Amino acid sequence: MAEAVALLDEEGIGKLTMRRLAERLDTGSTTLYWHVQTKDDVLDLALDAVFGEARLPEPPSGGWRADVTALVGEWRAAMLRHPWTATLLARPLLGPNVLERTEFLHATLLDAGLAGLERTAAAYALSHHVIGAAMMQAAWQGRDGGQDEGDVRRAADEHLRERRDRYPTLAEHGHLSGHDWDATFDQGLIYVLDGIAARLTGASRP
Structure with a gap:
């Protein structure tokens, strides 16, 4: 292949x-x-x-959070090396490499204490974060027409500034310019992992 x-x-x-x-x-x-x-x-x-380019932690660290972070980081990096993958992930994925990594993720979450719907929802939240982040970055960095990402961002920011009355938050605090793909992905992952951790400790349970 x-x-x-x-x-x-x-x-x-x-x-x-x-x-x-x-x-x-x-x-x-x-x-x-x-x-x-x-x-x-x-x-x-x-x-x-x-x-298959997404390396599994070997050996697993023993901490679910570290293992999940390592796996999704590898997954995102593989997708960004091959941006066309972002458009294919709506199809059923049953290849051996996909299943091996999916098995690792679900087993890690199960060992951490998540079962049934909670395990599935956590796995989906993690995969959706990776896929969404990679799709967005690939789309912005691979735009047609010869415009680089910086030019597109500046044009979008100017568009928002001219419509400040309609989009005051975006115009004031920024929507695109200064956006760091890696930092934003990492912070979003922290939010997802914190939510999973809260469920494991019962902090978010009624």
């Missing part, structure tokens, strides 16, 4: 065809169809290969 991932990195999902992939592999499309049946099969395998 290395060539498929490389093709997606270079040209995006829209340019991926079985013919182009076969050319990169120096083989015929017919030969390629012996291994994969459709473009969707290629995408599923490529996505799972990217998930």
